[in-house]
Amino acid sequence: MSKLEETLRSAFGESATQIEGQQPSSIAAFLVPRERFAEAAKALKKEYALLAAEWATDETLLGKGFGIYACYRKESEYLIVKTSAPADDPTFPSLTKKFVPAYRFERQISSLMGVTAIGHPDQRPWIKHEDWPEDAWPLRKSFDASKSLPRVPGEYRWIRAEGEGVYEIPVGPVHAGIIEPGHFRFQAVGEDIINLEEKLGYVHKGIEKRFEAFSWHEASRLAARTSGDTTVAHSLAYSQAVEALTGCIPPDRALWLRALFLERERIANHLGDLGAICNDVAFAILLYQFMRLKEMFLRTNLKLFGHRFMMDRIVPGGTTFDIDADGVTTILSELDWLEKEFERLVVIYDENSSVEDRVRDTGILKSEKARELCVVGFVARASGLNLDCRIHHPFPPYDRINVSIPILVSGDVHARAWVRVEEVRDSMRIIREILKTLPDGEIAASVGSPMPDRAGFAAVEGWRGEVIYWVQSGLKGEINRCMVRDPSSVNWLGLEQCIHGNIVPDFPLCNKSFNQSYSGHDL
Amino acid sequence: MIRILGQIFRTGIVTEPLPPVTDPEIEKIGVELGKIIKRHFRRSLAIRQVDAGSCNACELEIHAINNPIYNCERFGIHFTASPRFADMLLVTGPVSHNMEIALRRTYNATPPPKLVVAVGDCACTGGIFGESYASLGGIEKVIPVDARIPGCPPTPTALLQGILKAVGR
16 A cells, blocks of 8 residues: 555545546545545645645536545655535635645636635636636536637736835736746836736636547547647646556557657757757857757657657557657667757856856745645756656656656756756657667557546656646546646746745746746646 | 857858758748848838747747747848837737737737738637637637638748748738
8 A cells, every 4th residue: 555545544544435436546546525625635744745736527417516636646656635515515625725736726726617715815716817707617517618708897916015115017918038928927126026926827728628528539639739848748648547547558669659759859848948048148159059959859850750849649549650760760860969969068058157147046946945836847856856757657668767867956047957958868868768679569559438437647757847637537438527737837836936036137037947838837 | 168169160050051951942932031021121020929829839930930040030030029019910829818808909009010920720710729718719800810820830931931921912
């Protein structure tokens, strides 16, 4: 029995019952009484678990009320704790006082599902903007998603700061650069930022609701477009969740090809980010140099896999593209070239004192804070948290690949950049290992239909961090719910917290060092 | 410093067409584009990009036309931080309900004559997100569109071609 499971059982005894039909069976799921939902969080927090996700489901079509789920993680274990609320009393006890990321998860649950967290300190809606009708809860089954929303008058209550010399800078949603929309509001004194408040949700496209209108197969295209820069990881997490649900085992070759795509996505994005970070400290040469490497890398994707970002290359059951001997040679020689070029640029980055002056000690996210916020991915690893699903929850083929991850403790912009440098190096090594091992055989298996009222879970380490999908089948085996947890859902909180005391002109730099997804967060 | 200089000279000019990635198409589009931009826009086409709800893949490719290989600046194309200076709006994504007002405001802030180019399948038709409570569909549902660049996402070459088509009208 896993540690988390043991903790829950010893705290709850008979009143925590195991949920049947939750796949894969390695992920334990328990139902607890509603009034003791927060108690479970308390017990698990004592066991040093982190909160990975929290979400709600409308299970009225399954003859139940609302389901509220919290997913905890500790080292290699995940544990799902569920409680339910009757349709006429859609409330549950808030976990926010135990786990900070629940702050946004629960605002999202109450905004989009209309299930309220009792005891939550902030009742403002999230993602649901102020001009939505209050009773528009799109994730409820009774909501007609095809109709457009009317606008009602409303105002967002911003956190205010008062005092002599305090002023406010509103930024966005349309930003100066070529990036996604979101609103940031700073309160500053002189150059120093005293508070930053994010308001997101601008690119909310109703993705989670839309999943429910699609077949399992069609939906993989939607998963691939949840966050365009993380298309591979999202497709993979969705596919794994569906495979867990249906008991499909993809062929070995497909598993290794998926890892190849995933590592290539990691390298491409890290190259782009390193360039962009340098650009934000006005070191343009490295922007253009890194962009050059990225472009060449993307062209190889196009040549070998038919798409620059490898969109729709992973589907439930396997992959849609294979690689031949020529392709392997192309990648190997590209890696030799890339390694040489990359290392030269890294030396230039590392030796430049004016870059160092800007990136060191800027935007520090301390270890304790990172833990409190339960951040994931390179943001966590730059702040001393040893977290990576490829190691701690090794989905195949990572159970057979030796992954080494960099852990830095300074938590500043430099640390987040340097984690990327080390990860590019390791991903290049992993790709070589994959190509050496790549087993022969088919690249896709057929996927059966899921049984009614089952759930599948998957967690995948994308380039930004852990991507979680949780899918639930309805009575006819259709998609009843597809929960998406992009790493950005938790990491955006990290940006808000790391900025205090920094100067306004360093915000773009800090933001770039996080480079979180708006689309993946807003859904 | 010596390393930086070394890197600059070692890299040389990578802007295409140069081996090893010869793509004569880019140059051809560029020459035509350059002529038109010279004539109509006094050598400079200022573009404001607006993400009205995209998944960010289109943004990555718009970034790519700024890289040294496509180097759109050599044709007089540059991206501006404000719609007030823009000749063209490059709009991506289906228009999300939450971005509709911001998109309208950006459009109104752009001085005429303004060209609007819808970039990507979602901007052209709503794409996979279609029309729903959260997505209004293609860009033309909200503001007038002059040209469309389909693709999911369109490649950098397709983007340059599309911009040419739009300014050549």
